[in-house]
Amino acid sequence: MTWRTQVGYADANGQHNGAMRISAKADYAVRAAITLASAEPGTDLAAESIARSQEIPHKFLEAILTDLRREGVVASSRGARGGYRLRRPADEVTVADVIRAVDGPLVSVRGERPPDLAYVGAAEPLLPLWIGLRANVRSVLEGVTLADLAAGRLPGPITQLAADPQAWANP
Numbered sequence: 001m002t003w004r005t006q007v008g009y010a011d012a013n014g015q016h017n018g019a020m021r022i023s024a025k026a027d028y029a030v031r032a033a034i035t036l037a038s039a040e041p042g043t044d045l046a047a048e049s050i051a052r053s054q055e056i057p058h059k060f061l062e063a064i065l066t067d068l069r070r071e072g073v074v075a076s077s078r079g080a081r082g083g084y085r086l087r088r089p090a091d092e093v094t095v096a097d098v099i100r101a102v103d104g105p106l107v108s109v110r111g112e113r114p115p116d117l118a119y120v121g122a123a124e125p126l127l128p129l130w131i132g133l134r135a136n137v138r139s140v141l142e143g144v145t146l147a148d149l150a151a152g153r154l155p156g157p158i159t160q161l162a163a164d165p166q167a168w169a170n171p
Contacts, residue, residue, distance in 0.1 A: 099141060
């Protein structure tokens, strides 16, 4: 099973959970987008400023911002006061929008989307399992906007999921 959305986390003991990973690119993209969402409306932020504030390697951030611009998440302007800004209001941009812009589909299995897979015999229940997983990942990431994150709040269902002590437990 391969997840397109990839960079893992480690627990307090340094143990990695290999089930779901968020890439460094996606993590940096979301952090940069939250920074843009937190800026004064109509203000362009320089890539250098975003990189410094979020401790993101500048060259890597430039590539990420290019992807975000190409996918319509951010706009850019040139000149002394140039930089980047969100193309749409922060309450209209979800975390899923940002991740898809830099990493593509949120969940794939062996590089394919779950609806494009077919299983036979004893493995048949895998297809609805992968589709259910995809639906849940989409529900979480599409349910949180950049405005939510910039305001330091998460929707209730996400807060409840994160509060579960088993959320980060390794079985």
